[in-house]
Amino acid sequence: xxxxxxxxxxxxxxxxxxxxxxxxxxxxxxxxxxxxxxxxxxxxxxxxxxxxxxxxxxxxxxxxxxxxxxxxxxxxxxxxxxxxxxxxxxxxxxxxxxxxxxxxxxxxxxxxxxxxxxxxxxxxxxxxxxxxxxxxxxxxxxxxxxxxxxxxxxxxxxxxxxxxxxxxxxxxxxxxxxxxxxxxxxxxxxxxxxxxxxxxxxxxxxxxxxxxxxxxxxxxxxxxxxxxxxxxxxxxxxxxxxxxxxxxxxxxxx
Amino acid sequence: xxxxxxxxxxxxxxxxxxxxxxxxxxxxxxxxxxxxxxxxxxxxxxxxxxxxxxxxxxxxxxxxxxxxxxxxxxxxxxxxxxxxxxxxxxxxxxxxxxxxxxxxxxxxxxxxxxxxxxxxxxxxxxxxxxxxxxxxxxxxxxxxxxxxxxxxxxxxxxxxxxxxxxxxxxxxxxxxxxxxxxxxxxxxxxxxxxxxxxxxxxxxxxxxxxxxxxxxxxxxxxxxxxxxxxxxxxxxxxxxxxxxxxxxxxxxxxxxxxxxxxxxx
Ligand SMILES: Nc1ncnc2c1ncn2[C@@H]1O[C@H](COP(=O)(O)OP(=O)(O)OP(=O)(O)O)[C@@H](O)[C@H]1O
Ligand SMILES: [Mg+2]
Numbered sequence: 001x002x003x004x005x006x007x008x009x010x011x012x013x014x015x016x017x018x019x020x021x022x023x024x025x026x027x028x029x030x031x032x033x034x035x036x037x038x039x040x041x042x043x044x045x046x047x048x049x050x051x052x053x054x055x056x057x058x059x060x061x062x063x064x065x066x067x068x069x070x071x072x073x074x075x076x077x078x079x080x081x082x083x084x085x086x087x088x089x090x091x092x093x094x095x096x097x098x099x100x101x102x103x104x105x106x107x108x109x110x111x112x113x114x115x116x117x118x119x120x121x122x123x124x125x126x127x128x129x130x131x132x133x134x135x136x137x138x139x140x141x142x143x144x145x146x147x148x149x150x151x152x153x154x155x156x157x158x159x160x161x162x163x164x165x166x167x168x169x170x171x172x173x174x175x176x177x178x179x180x181x182x183x184x185x186x187x188x189x190x191x192x193x194x195x196x197x198x199x200x201x202x203x204x205x206x207x208x209x210x211x212x213x214x215x216x217x218x219x220x221x222x223x224x225x226x227x228x229x230x231x232x233x234x235x236x237x238x239x240x241x242x243x244x245x246x247x248x249x250x251x252x253x254x
Numbered sequence: 255x256x257x258x259x260x261x262x263x264x265x266x267x268x269x270x271x272x273x274x275x276x277x278x279x280x281x282x283x284x285x286x287x288x289x290x291x292x293x294x295x296x297x298x299x300x301x302x303x304x305x306x307x308x309x310x311x312x313x314x315x316x317x318x319x320x321x322x323x324x325x326x327x328x329x330x331x332x333x334x335x336x337x338x339x340x341x342x343x344x345x346x347x348x349x350x351x352x353x354x355x356x357x358x359x360x361x362x363x364x365x366x367x368x369x370x371x372x373x374x375x376x377x378x379x380x381x382x383x384x385x386x387x388x389x390x391x392x393x394x395x396x397x398x399x400x401x402x403x404x405x406x407x408x409x410x411x412x413x414x415x416x417x418x419x420x421x422x423x424x425x426x427x428x429x430x431x432x433x434x435x436x437x438x439x440x441x442x443x444x445x446x447x448x449x450x451x452x453x454x455x456x457x458x459x460x461x462x463x464x465x466x467x468x469x470x471x472x473x474x475x476x477x478x479x480x481x482x483x484x485x486x487x488x489x490x491x492x493x494x495x496x497x498x499x500x501x502x503x504x505x506x507x508x509x510x511x512x513x514x515x516x517x518x519x
Pocket of ligand 2: 051
Protein backbone atom coordinates (compact mmCIF):
# COMPACT_ATOMS: atom_id res chain seq x y z
CA UNK A 1 0.00 0.00 0.00
CA UNK A 2 1.22 3.45 -0.86
CA UNK A 3 1.47 5.20 2.48
CA UNK A 4 2.19 8.71 1.27
CA UNK A 5 -0.91 8.61 -0.91
CA UNK A 6 -2.89 7.16 1.91
CA UNK A 7 -2.04 9.98 4.23
CA UNK A 8 -2.57 12.76 1.75
CA UNK A 9 -5.84 14.58 1.88
CA UNK A 10 -6.78 14.12 -1.75
CA UNK A 11 -8.43 10.78 -2.37
CA UNK A 12 -9.38 11.33 -5.97
CA UNK A 13 -8.13 13.87 -8.46
CA UNK A 14 -10.16 14.48 -11.58
CA UNK A 15 -7.90 16.25 -14.05
CA UNK A 16 -9.16 17.90 -17.21
CA UNK A 17 -11.61 15.15 -18.17
CA UNK A 18 -13.51 15.27 -21.45
CA UNK A 19 -15.82 12.61 -22.81
CA UNK A 20 -18.12 12.15 -25.81
CA UNK A 21 -20.53 9.49 -26.91
CA UNK A 22 -19.70 9.54 -30.61
CA UNK A 23 -20.23 13.11 -31.77
CA UNK A 24 -22.16 14.08 -28.65
CA UNK A 25 -20.02 15.93 -26.15
CA UNK A 26 -20.96 14.90 -22.63
CA UNK A 27 -18.15 16.30 -20.49
CA UNK A 28 -15.64 19.04 -21.18
CA UNK A 29 -12.51 19.89 -19.23
CA UNK A 30 -13.76 18.80 -15.84
CA UNK A 31 -11.23 19.24 -13.04
CA UNK A 32 -11.77 18.90 -9.32
CA UNK A 33 -10.39 17.04 -6.31
CA UNK A 34 -12.25 14.87 -3.82
CA UNK A 35 -10.77 15.26 -0.35
CA UNK A 36 -10.82 12.80 2.50
CA UNK A 37 -13.94 13.33 4.64
CA UNK A 38 -15.84 15.31 2.01
CA UNK A 39 -19.58 14.94 1.68
CA UNK A 40 -19.79 16.07 -1.92
CA UNK A 41 -23.01 16.58 -3.85
CA UNK A 42 -22.86 16.52 -7.64
CA UNK A 43 -25.86 18.32 -9.02
CA UNK A 44 -26.96 19.26 -12.51
CA UNK A 45 -29.86 18.81 -14.92
CA UNK A 46 -30.74 15.54 -16.67
CA UNK A 47 -28.18 14.63 -19.26
CA UNK A 48 -25.54 16.95 -17.84
CA UNK A 49 -23.04 14.12 -17.52
CA UNK A 50 -23.17 13.29 -13.81
CA UNK A 51 -23.47 9.53 -14.22
CA UNK A 52 -20.90 9.59 -16.99
CA UNK A 53 -18.44 11.42 -14.74
CA UNK A 54 -18.80 8.85 -11.97
CA UNK A 55 -18.40 5.99 -14.41
CA UNK A 56 -15.19 7.54 -15.64
CA UNK A 57 -13.90 7.87 -12.09
CA UNK A 58 -14.76 4.23 -11.44
CA UNK A 59 -12.95 3.13 -14.58
CA UNK A 60 -16.13 1.92 -16.30
CA UNK A 61 -15.65 4.42 -19.13
CA UNK A 62 -12.43 5.76 -20.60
CA UNK A 63 -12.17 9.55 -20.90
CA UNK A 64 -11.27 10.89 -24.34
CA UNK A 65 -9.04 13.41 -22.64
CA UNK A 66 -7.63 13.89 -19.15
CA UNK A 67 -6.86 11.61 -16.29
CA UNK A 68 -8.27 10.42 -12.98
CA UNK A 69 -5.99 9.79 -10.02
CA UNK A 70 -7.22 7.50 -7.27
CA UNK A 71 -5.31 7.35 -4.00
CA UNK A 72 -2.26 8.69 -5.78
CA UNK A 73 -2.36 6.23 -8.66
CA UNK A 74 -3.59 6.75 -12.22
CA UNK A 75 -7.03 5.11 -12.46
CA UNK A 76 -5.88 2.53 -15.02
CA UNK A 77 -3.21 1.27 -12.60
CA UNK A 78 -5.42 1.38 -9.54
CA UNK A 79 -6.68 -2.04 -8.55
CA UNK A 80 -7.86 -1.84 -4.97
CA UNK A 81 -11.49 -1.30 -5.91
CA UNK A 82 -12.73 -2.58 -2.57
CA UNK A 83 -11.76 0.80 -1.17
CA UNK A 84 -14.48 2.28 -3.34
CA UNK A 85 -18.18 1.58 -2.91
CA UNK A 86 -20.69 2.27 -5.68
CA UNK A 87 -24.46 2.40 -5.75
CA UNK A 88 -25.47 2.68 -9.44
CA UNK A 89 -28.32 4.89 -10.58
CA UNK A 90 -31.75 3.34 -9.95
CA UNK A 91 -31.19 -0.32 -10.38
CA UNK A 92 -33.70 -0.72 -13.20
CA UNK A 93 -31.36 -3.09 -14.97
CA UNK A 94 -31.87 -5.58 -12.15
CA UNK A 95 -33.86 -8.68 -13.11
CA UNK A 96 -36.86 -8.78 -10.74
CA UNK A 97 -36.91 -12.59 -10.93
CA UNK A 98 -33.25 -13.03 -10.14
CA UNK A 99 -32.98 -15.69 -7.44
CA UNK A 100 -30.70 -13.87 -5.02
CA UNK A 101 -31.52 -13.09 -1.42
CA UNK A 102 -30.66 -9.71 0.06
CA UNK A 103 -27.88 -11.45 1.92
CA UNK A 104 -26.49 -12.94 -1.28
CA UNK A 105 -26.50 -9.55 -3.00
CA UNK A 106 -24.23 -8.23 -0.26
CA UNK A 107 -22.18 -11.43 -0.26
CA UNK A 108 -21.43 -11.03 -3.99
CA UNK A 109 -19.46 -7.91 -3.31
CA UNK A 110 -17.94 -9.21 -0.11
CA UNK A 111 -16.86 -12.64 -1.30
CA UNK A 112 -16.20 -12.08 -4.99
CA UNK A 113 -12.56 -11.35 -4.28
CA UNK A 114 -10.38 -13.42 -2.02
CA UNK A 115 -9.61 -12.11 1.42
CA UNK A 116 -6.28 -12.19 3.16
CA UNK A 117 -6.16 -13.35 5.81
CA UNK A 118 -8.99 -15.72 5.09
CA UNK A 119 -12.11 -15.24 7.17
CA UNK A 120 -14.08 -18.05 8.70
CA UNK A 121 -17.63 -18.60 7.50
CA UNK A 122 -18.84 -17.07 10.74
CA UNK A 123 -16.73 -13.94 10.38
CA UNK A 124 -17.99 -13.53 6.83
CA UNK A 125 -21.57 -13.80 8.03
CA UNK A 126 -20.96 -11.20 10.71
CA UNK A 127 -19.54 -8.70 8.23
CA UNK A 128 -22.47 -9.20 5.86
CA UNK A 129 -24.99 -8.90 8.67
CA UNK A 130 -23.31 -5.76 9.92
CA UNK A 131 -23.68 -4.10 6.55
CA UNK A 132 -27.34 -5.07 6.36
CA UNK A 133 -27.86 -3.77 9.87
CA UNK A 134 -26.31 -0.43 9.00
CA UNK A 135 -29.06 0.12 6.46
CA UNK A 136 -31.75 -1.40 8.67
CA UNK A 137 -32.33 -4.41 6.44
CA UNK A 138 -31.13 -7.21 8.71
CA UNK A 139 -34.64 -8.64 9.03
CA UNK A 140 -34.95 -8.95 5.28
CA UNK A 141 -31.73 -10.82 4.67
CA UNK A 142 -33.46 -13.94 3.37
CA UNK A 143 -35.89 -12.09 1.12
CA UNK A 144 -35.50 -12.39 -2.61
CA UNK A 145 -34.17 -9.07 -3.88
CA UNK A 146 -36.96 -8.73 -6.44
CA UNK A 147 -39.53 -9.25 -3.68
CA UNK A 148 -38.44 -6.10 -1.86
CA UNK A 149 -39.80 -2.63 -2.53
CA UNK A 150 -37.73 -0.19 -4.57
CA UNK A 151 -36.55 1.67 -1.51
CA UNK A 152 -35.68 -1.53 0.31
CA UNK A 153 -33.74 -2.77 -2.70
CA UNK A 154 -31.86 0.49 -2.75
CA UNK A 155 -30.86 -0.01 0.88
CA UNK A 156 -29.57 -3.48 0.10
CA UNK A 157 -27.47 -1.99 -2.69
CA UNK A 158 -26.05 0.48 -0.21
CA UNK A 159 -25.25 -2.38 2.15
CA UNK A 160 -23.48 -4.01 -0.76
CA UNK A 161 -21.52 -0.83 -1.39
CA UNK A 162 -20.33 -0.46 2.21
CA UNK A 163 -19.69 -4.10 3.12
CA UNK A 164 -16.00 -3.85 2.28
CA UNK A 165 -15.71 -0.76 4.47
CA UNK A 166 -14.72 1.50 1.58
CA UNK A 167 -12.87 4.78 2.01
CA UNK A 168 -15.17 6.46 -0.41
CA UNK A 169 -18.75 5.84 -1.42
CA UNK A 170 -20.34 6.91 -4.72
CA UNK A 171 -24.12 7.08 -4.83
CA UNK A 172 -25.97 7.90 -8.04
CA UNK A 173 -29.41 9.30 -7.17
CA UNK A 174 -29.88 6.75 -4.41
CA UNK A 175 -33.22 8.05 -3.16
CA UNK A 176 -35.27 8.05 -6.35
CA UNK A 177 -38.48 6.24 -5.49
CA UNK A 178 -37.82 6.26 -1.77
CA UNK A 179 -40.50 7.76 0.49
CA UNK A 180 -39.66 10.98 2.33
CA UNK A 181 -39.50 9.43 5.78
CA UNK A 182 -37.12 6.74 4.59
CA UNK A 183 -35.13 9.44 2.81
CA UNK A 184 -34.65 11.23 6.14
CA UNK A 185 -33.35 8.04 7.72
CA UNK A 186 -31.27 7.39 4.70
CA UNK A 187 -29.48 10.73 4.79
CA UNK A 188 -29.00 10.44 8.54
CA UNK A 189 -27.36 7.12 7.81
CA UNK A 190 -25.08 8.70 5.21
CA UNK A 191 -24.24 11.40 7.76
CA UNK A 192 -23.26 8.75 10.26
CA UNK A 193 -21.10 6.96 7.71
CA UNK A 194 -19.49 10.26 6.84
CA UNK A 195 -18.94 11.67 10.32
CA UNK A 196 -18.51 8.58 12.50
CA UNK A 197 -16.90 6.09 10.13
CA UNK A 198 -15.04 8.77 8.20
CA UNK A 199 -16.23 7.54 4.83
CA UNK A 200 -15.97 10.12 2.06
CA UNK A 201 -19.26 10.43 0.25
CA UNK A 202 -19.97 11.52 -3.31
CA UNK A 203 -23.67 11.86 -3.96
CA UNK A 204 -25.42 12.62 -7.24
CA UNK A 205 -28.78 14.13 -6.47
CA UNK A 206 -31.57 16.33 -7.76
CA UNK A 207 -32.79 16.88 -4.22
CA UNK A 208 -31.50 20.33 -3.34
CA UNK A 209 -33.15 20.20 0.07
CA UNK A 210 -30.78 17.44 1.00
CA UNK A 211 -27.87 19.36 -0.42
CA UNK A 212 -28.61 22.17 2.00
CA UNK A 213 -28.90 19.92 5.00
CA UNK A 214 -26.00 17.54 4.86
CA UNK A 215 -23.31 18.16 2.31
CA UNK A 216 -20.03 20.03 2.75
CA UNK A 217 -19.04 20.39 -0.90
CA UNK A 218 -20.99 21.00 -4.05
CA UNK A 219 -20.04 20.30 -7.65
CA UNK A 220 -22.41 21.67 -10.20
CA UNK A 221 -22.14 20.03 -13.59
CA UNK A 222 -23.52 20.96 -16.94
CA UNK A 223 -21.17 19.38 -19.43
CA UNK A 224 -18.60 21.66 -17.89
CA UNK A 225 -18.02 22.08 -14.18
CA UNK A 226 -20.10 25.17 -13.51
CA UNK A 227 -19.22 25.36 -9.85
CA UNK A 228 -17.09 23.49 -7.35
CA UNK A 229 -16.56 24.55 -3.76
CA UNK A 230 -17.95 24.49 -0.28
CA UNK A 231 -21.63 24.45 0.29
CA UNK A 232 -21.61 27.80 2.12
CA UNK A 233 -19.96 29.61 -0.78
CA UNK A 234 -22.29 27.86 -3.14
CA UNK A 235 -25.27 29.48 -1.44
CA UNK A 236 -23.64 32.90 -1.46
CA UNK A 237 -22.51 32.69 -5.07
CA UNK A 238 -26.03 32.10 -6.25
CA UNK A 239 -24.61 29.45 -8.50
CA UNK A 240 -27.77 27.55 -7.88
CA UNK A 241 -29.76 29.99 -9.98
CA UNK A 242 -27.30 29.65 -12.84
CA UNK A 243 -27.69 25.95 -12.67
CA UNK A 244 -31.44 26.17 -12.91
CA UNK A 245 -31.04 28.41 -15.94
CA UNK A 246 -28.79 25.75 -17.41
CA UNK A 247 -31.46 23.22 -16.73
CA UNK A 248 -33.83 24.92 -19.14
CA UNK A 249 -31.20 25.22 -21.79
CA UNK A 250 -30.33 21.57 -21.73
CA UNK A 251 -33.84 20.24 -21.51
CA UNK A 252 -34.78 22.15 -24.65
CA UNK A 253 -31.85 20.71 -26.49
CA UNK A 254 -33.35 17.22 -26.17
CA UNK B 255 -31.41 -53.43 -9.84
CA UNK B 256 -28.63 -55.99 -9.91
CA UNK B 257 -28.23 -55.30 -13.62
CA UNK B 258 -26.76 -51.97 -12.64
CA UNK B 259 -24.20 -53.65 -10.48
CA UNK B 260 -23.20 -56.31 -12.95
CA UNK B 261 -23.22 -54.55 -16.32
CA UNK B 262 -20.13 -52.40 -16.73
CA UNK B 263 -21.68 -50.39 -19.56
CA UNK B 264 -24.59 -49.39 -17.35
CA UNK B 265 -22.33 -48.24 -14.55
CA UNK B 266 -20.25 -46.26 -16.99
CA UNK B 267 -23.29 -44.64 -18.58
CA UNK B 268 -24.70 -43.79 -15.19
CA UNK B 269 -21.49 -42.33 -13.84
CA UNK B 270 -20.71 -40.21 -16.90
CA UNK B 271 -24.35 -39.20 -17.34
CA UNK B 272 -24.77 -37.97 -13.80
CA UNK B 273 -21.56 -35.94 -13.71
CA UNK B 274 -22.16 -34.36 -17.10
CA UNK B 275 -25.82 -33.61 -16.43
CA UNK B 276 -24.96 -31.89 -13.16
CA UNK B 277 -22.32 -29.75 -14.87
CA UNK B 278 -24.91 -28.85 -17.52
CA UNK B 279 -27.49 -27.90 -14.89
CA UNK B 280 -25.00 -25.80 -12.94
CA UNK B 281 -23.99 -23.80 -16.01
CA UNK B 282 -27.61 -23.71 -17.11
CA UNK B 283 -28.57 -21.57 -14.13
CA UNK B 284 -26.04 -18.92 -15.14
CA UNK B 285 -26.89 -19.15 -18.83
CA UNK B 286 -30.63 -18.75 -18.25
CA UNK B 287 -30.12 -15.73 -16.02
CA UNK B 288 -27.76 -14.23 -18.60
CA UNK B 289 -30.54 -14.63 -21.20
CA UNK B 290 -28.27 -17.03 -23.01
CA UNK B 291 -30.32 -20.21 -22.78
CA UNK B 292 -30.17 -20.87 -26.51
CA UNK B 293 -26.37 -20.96 -26.62
CA UNK B 294 -26.49 -24.68 -25.80
CA UNK B 295 -28.73 -25.39 -28.74
CA UNK B 296 -26.57 -23.35 -31.08
CA UNK B 297 -23.25 -24.79 -29.96
CA UNK B 298 -24.59 -28.33 -30.15
CA UNK B 299 -25.30 -27.82 -33.84
CA UNK B 300 -21.83 -26.45 -34.40
CA UNK B 301 -20.54 -29.52 -32.63
CA UNK B 302 -22.01 -31.55 -35.46
CA UNK B 303 -19.41 -30.00 -37.77
CA UNK B 304 -16.72 -30.94 -35.25
CA UNK B 305 -17.85 -34.53 -35.09
CA UNK B 306 -18.08 -34.79 -38.88
CA UNK B 307 -14.62 -33.23 -39.20
CA UNK B 308 -13.30 -35.75 -36.70
CA UNK B 309 -14.80 -38.63 -38.65
CA UNK B 310 -13.49 -37.12 -41.91
CA UNK B 311 -9.94 -36.64 -40.64
CA UNK B 312 -10.09 -39.86 -38.62
CA UNK B 313 -9.34 -37.99 -35.40
CA UNK B 314 -11.31 -38.79 -32.24
CA UNK B 315 -14.60 -36.95 -32.93
CA UNK B 316 -14.99 -35.87 -29.32
CA UNK B 317 -11.69 -33.97 -29.30
CA UNK B 318 -12.48 -32.32 -32.63
CA UNK B 319 -15.92 -31.38 -31.34
CA UNK B 320 -14.35 -29.78 -28.26
CA UNK B 321 -12.05 -27.60 -30.34
CA UNK B 322 -14.78 -26.51 -32.76
CA UNK B 323 -17.29 -25.82 -29.99
CA UNK B 324 -14.89 -23.63 -28.03
CA UNK B 325 -13.95 -21.68 -31.17
CA UNK B 326 -17.59 -21.24 -32.12
CA UNK B 327 -18.53 -20.12 -28.62
CA UNK B 328 -15.82 -17.47 -28.67
CA UNK B 329 -16.89 -16.52 -32.20
CA UNK B 330 -20.48 -15.99 -31.09
CA UNK B 331 -19.25 -13.86 -28.21
CA UNK B 332 -17.08 -11.70 -30.45
CA UNK B 333 -19.80 -11.32 -33.05
CA UNK B 334 -22.13 -10.03 -30.36
CA UNK B 335 -19.55 -7.62 -28.96
CA UNK B 336 -17.80 -6.34 -32.03
CA UNK B 337 -20.48 -6.45 -34.71
CA UNK B 338 -23.26 -5.36 -32.38
CA UNK B 339 -25.35 -8.35 -33.41
CA UNK B 340 -28.01 -9.62 -31.03
CA UNK B 341 -27.13 -12.80 -29.20
CA UNK B 342 -29.82 -14.97 -30.72
CA UNK B 343 -28.91 -13.80 -34.23
CA UNK B 344 -25.26 -14.66 -33.68
CA UNK B 345 -26.28 -18.08 -32.39
CA UNK B 346 -28.56 -18.68 -35.37
CA UNK B 347 -25.75 -17.83 -37.80
CA UNK B 348 -23.21 -20.07 -36.13
CA UNK B 349 -25.53 -23.01 -35.57
CA UNK B 350 -26.80 -23.14 -39.15
CA UNK B 351 -23.35 -22.71 -40.65
CA UNK B 352 -22.04 -25.40 -38.31
CA UNK B 353 -24.78 -27.78 -39.35
CA UNK B 354 -24.21 -27.00 -43.02
CA UNK B 355 -20.49 -27.68 -42.71
CA UNK B 356 -21.28 -30.88 -40.85
CA UNK B 357 -23.53 -32.12 -43.63
CA UNK B 358 -20.90 -31.38 -46.28
CA UNK B 359 -18.10 -33.03 -44.32
CA UNK B 360 -20.18 -36.05 -43.42
CA UNK B 361 -21.05 -36.60 -47.06
CA UNK B 362 -17.42 -36.19 -48.11
CA UNK B 363 -16.39 -38.69 -45.45
CA UNK B 364 -19.14 -41.10 -46.50
CA UNK B 365 -20.01 -41.36 -42.84
CA UNK B 366 -23.72 -40.73 -42.80
CA UNK B 367 -24.11 -43.87 -40.84
CA UNK B 368 -24.89 -45.24 -37.45
CA UNK B 369 -21.90 -43.42 -36.03
CA UNK B 370 -23.17 -39.99 -36.88
CA UNK B 371 -26.66 -40.90 -35.79
CA UNK B 372 -25.42 -41.84 -32.36
CA UNK B 373 -24.05 -38.31 -32.09
CA UNK B 374 -27.31 -36.77 -33.20
CA UNK B 375 -29.53 -38.71 -30.83
CA UNK B 376 -27.08 -39.72 -28.14
CA UNK B 377 -25.98 -43.18 -27.19
CA UNK B 378 -24.86 -43.02 -23.63
CA UNK B 379 -25.21 -46.76 -23.15
CA UNK B 380 -22.53 -47.26 -25.80
CA UNK B 381 -20.07 -44.90 -24.13
CA UNK B 382 -16.55 -46.27 -23.99
CA UNK B 383 -14.44 -46.50 -20.86
CA UNK B 384 -11.94 -43.88 -22.08
CA UNK B 385 -14.72 -41.45 -22.91
CA UNK B 386 -16.26 -42.01 -19.49
CA UNK B 387 -13.16 -40.86 -17.71
CA UNK B 388 -12.66 -37.95 -20.09
CA UNK B 389 -16.27 -36.88 -19.55
CA UNK B 390 -16.15 -37.21 -15.78
CA UNK B 391 -12.77 -35.51 -15.62
CA UNK B 392 -13.91 -32.54 -17.68
CA UNK B 393 -17.26 -32.29 -15.90
CA UNK B 394 -15.51 -32.21 -12.52
CA UNK B 395 -13.12 -29.52 -13.76
CA UNK B 396 -16.05 -27.43 -15.03
CA UNK B 397 -17.90 -27.73 -11.72
CA UNK B 398 -14.74 -26.97 -9.78
CA UNK B 399 -14.01 -23.80 -11.78
CA UNK B 400 -17.59 -22.59 -11.39
CA UNK B 401 -17.51 -23.15 -7.64
CA UNK B 402 -14.16 -21.40 -7.39
CA UNK B 403 -15.60 -18.35 -9.17
CA UNK B 404 -19.09 -18.73 -7.76
CA UNK B 405 -19.51 -15.25 -6.30
CA UNK B 406 -17.87 -13.54 -9.25
CA UNK B 407 -20.07 -15.32 -11.78
CA UNK B 408 -23.14 -14.60 -9.66
CA UNK B 409 -22.18 -10.94 -9.32
CA UNK B 410 -21.57 -10.32 -13.01
CA UNK B 411 -24.74 -12.20 -13.92
CA UNK B 412 -26.78 -10.11 -11.52
CA UNK B 413 -25.25 -6.68 -12.04
CA UNK B 414 -22.49 -6.47 -14.60
CA UNK B 415 -21.70 -2.81 -14.08
CA UNK B 416 -21.41 -3.01 -10.31
CA UNK B 417 -19.29 -6.13 -10.70
CA UNK B 418 -16.94 -4.23 -13.01
CA UNK B 419 -16.82 -1.31 -10.61
CA UNK B 420 -15.76 -3.60 -7.82
CA UNK B 421 -12.76 -4.65 -9.87
CA UNK B 422 -13.99 -8.00 -11.16
CA UNK B 423 -12.44 -8.77 -14.54
CA UNK B 424 -15.79 -9.28 -16.22
CA UNK B 425 -14.36 -9.56 -19.74
CA UNK B 426 -12.02 -12.40 -18.83
CA UNK B 427 -14.65 -14.24 -16.81
CA UNK B 428 -17.08 -13.95 -19.73
CA UNK B 429 -14.56 -15.78 -21.88
CA UNK B 430 -14.03 -18.38 -19.16
CA UNK B 431 -17.75 -18.99 -18.81
CA UNK B 432 -18.08 -19.25 -22.59
CA UNK B 433 -15.34 -21.87 -22.78
CA UNK B 434 -16.85 -23.84 -19.90
CA UNK B 435 -20.20 -23.76 -21.68
CA UNK B 436 -18.71 -25.08 -24.90
CA UNK B 437 -16.93 -27.93 -23.13
CA UNK B 438 -20.04 -28.86 -21.19
CA UNK B 439 -22.21 -28.87 -24.32
CA UNK B 440 -19.84 -31.29 -26.01
CA UNK B 441 -19.95 -33.58 -22.98
CA UNK B 442 -23.73 -33.33 -22.88
CA UNK B 443 -23.83 -34.28 -26.52
CA UNK B 444 -22.29 -37.64 -25.60
CA UNK B 445 -25.09 -38.22 -23.10
CA UNK B 446 -28.26 -37.15 -24.93
CA UNK B 447 -27.05 -36.24 -28.39
CA UNK B 448 -26.69 -33.00 -30.34
CA UNK B 449 -30.41 -32.52 -30.78
CA UNK B 450 -31.25 -32.83 -27.09
CA UNK B 451 -28.26 -31.39 -25.27
CA UNK B 452 -29.97 -28.03 -24.92
CA UNK B 453 -32.57 -29.77 -22.75
CA UNK B 454 -29.89 -30.88 -20.33
CA UNK B 455 -28.68 -27.30 -19.96
CA UNK B 456 -32.03 -25.58 -19.77
CA UNK B 457 -34.70 -27.84 -18.26
CA UNK B 458 -33.18 -28.81 -14.88
CA UNK B 459 -31.99 -25.24 -14.34
CA UNK B 460 -35.36 -23.79 -15.32
CA UNK B 461 -37.03 -26.23 -12.93
CA UNK B 462 -34.68 -25.30 -10.10
CA UNK B 463 -35.31 -21.62 -10.75
CA UNK B 464 -39.06 -22.19 -10.31
CA UNK B 465 -38.77 -22.89 -6.62
CA UNK B 466 -35.51 -21.26 -5.55
CA UNK B 467 -35.69 -18.25 -3.29
CA UNK B 468 -31.96 -17.73 -3.41
CA UNK B 469 -29.08 -18.50 -5.71
CA UNK B 470 -27.63 -21.35 -3.73
CA UNK B 471 -31.00 -23.10 -3.75
CA UNK B 472 -31.28 -22.60 -7.50
CA UNK B 473 -27.90 -24.28 -8.01
CA UNK B 474 -28.62 -27.17 -5.63
CA UNK B 475 -32.16 -27.84 -6.86
CA UNK B 476 -31.06 -27.80 -10.50
CA UNK B 477 -28.26 -30.25 -9.82
CA UNK B 478 -30.61 -32.58 -7.94
CA UNK B 479 -33.10 -32.54 -10.80
CA UNK B 480 -30.32 -33.32 -13.26
CA UNK B 481 -29.13 -36.15 -11.02
CA UNK B 482 -32.59 -37.67 -10.61
CA UNK B 483 -33.40 -37.36 -14.32
CA UNK B 484 -30.32 -39.24 -15.41
CA UNK B 485 -30.57 -41.89 -12.69
CA UNK B 486 -34.26 -42.67 -13.21
CA UNK B 487 -34.03 -42.08 -16.95
CA UNK B 488 -31.32 -44.66 -17.44
CA UNK B 489 -33.02 -47.23 -15.21
CA UNK B 490 -36.32 -46.78 -17.05
CA UNK B 491 -34.62 -46.81 -20.44
CA UNK B 492 -32.84 -50.02 -19.59
CA UNK B 493 -35.84 -51.92 -18.24
CA UNK B 494 -38.42 -50.61 -20.70
CA UNK B 495 -36.03 -50.66 -23.63
CA UNK B 496 -36.55 -46.96 -24.33
CA UNK B 497 -33.93 -44.70 -25.89
CA UNK B 498 -31.94 -43.27 -22.98
CA UNK B 499 -31.66 -39.69 -24.26
CA UNK B 500 -35.38 -39.23 -24.83
CA UNK B 501 -36.25 -40.80 -21.49
CA UNK B 502 -33.84 -38.56 -19.56
CA UNK B 503 -35.13 -35.41 -21.21
CA UNK B 504 -38.82 -36.30 -20.80
CA UNK B 505 -38.23 -37.14 -17.15
CA UNK B 506 -36.54 -33.80 -16.48
CA UNK B 507 -39.43 -32.11 -18.23
CA UNK B 508 -41.93 -33.94 -15.98
CA UNK B 509 -39.98 -32.74 -12.94
CA UNK B 510 -40.08 -29.23 -14.36
CA UNK B 511 -43.86 -29.54 -14.75
CA UNK B 512 -44.18 -30.81 -11.20
CA UNK B 513 -42.21 -27.83 -9.87
CA UNK B 514 -44.24 -25.48 -11.99
CA UNK B 515 -47.53 -26.79 -10.59
CA UNK B 516 -46.12 -26.81 -7.07
CA UNK B 517 -45.13 -23.16 -7.41
CA UNK B 518 -48.59 -22.10 -8.62
CA UNK B 519 -50.30 -23.56 -5.56
N1 LIG C 1 -24.84 4.67 -23.59
C1 LIG C 1 -24.98 5.90 -24.13
N2 LIG C 1 -24.86 6.08 -25.45
C2 LIG C 1 -24.97 7.30 -25.99
N3 LIG C 1 -25.18 8.42 -25.28
C3 LIG C 1 -25.32 8.31 -23.97
C4 LIG C 1 -25.23 7.05 -23.30
N4 LIG C 1 -25.38 7.25 -21.98
C5 LIG C 1 -25.57 8.56 -21.83
N5 LIG C 1 -25.54 9.21 -23.01
C6 LIG C 1 -25.67 10.67 -23.21
O1 LIG C 1 -24.77 11.30 -22.35
C7 LIG C 1 -25.36 12.44 -21.76
C8 LIG C 1 -25.07 12.42 -20.27
O2 LIG C 1 -25.69 11.29 -19.66
P1 LIG C 1 -25.58 11.02 -18.11
O3 LIG C 1 -26.25 9.71 -17.86
O4 LIG C 1 -24.19 11.16 -17.68
O5 LIG C 1 -26.45 12.21 -17.51
P2 LIG C 1 -26.89 12.48 -16.00
O6 LIG C 1 -26.36 13.80 -15.64
O7 LIG C 1 -26.52 11.33 -15.15
O8 LIG C 1 -28.46 12.58 -16.18
P3 LIG C 1 -29.65 12.11 -15.18
O9 LIG C 1 -29.85 13.23 -14.21
O10 LIG C 1 -30.81 11.98 -16.09
O11 LIG C 1 -29.24 10.83 -14.55
C9 LIG C 1 -26.83 12.39 -22.09
O12 LIG C 1 -27.10 13.49 -22.92
C10 LIG C 1 -27.05 11.13 -22.84
O13 LIG C 1 -27.80 11.40 -23.99
MG1 LIG D 1 -27.54 9.91 -14.12
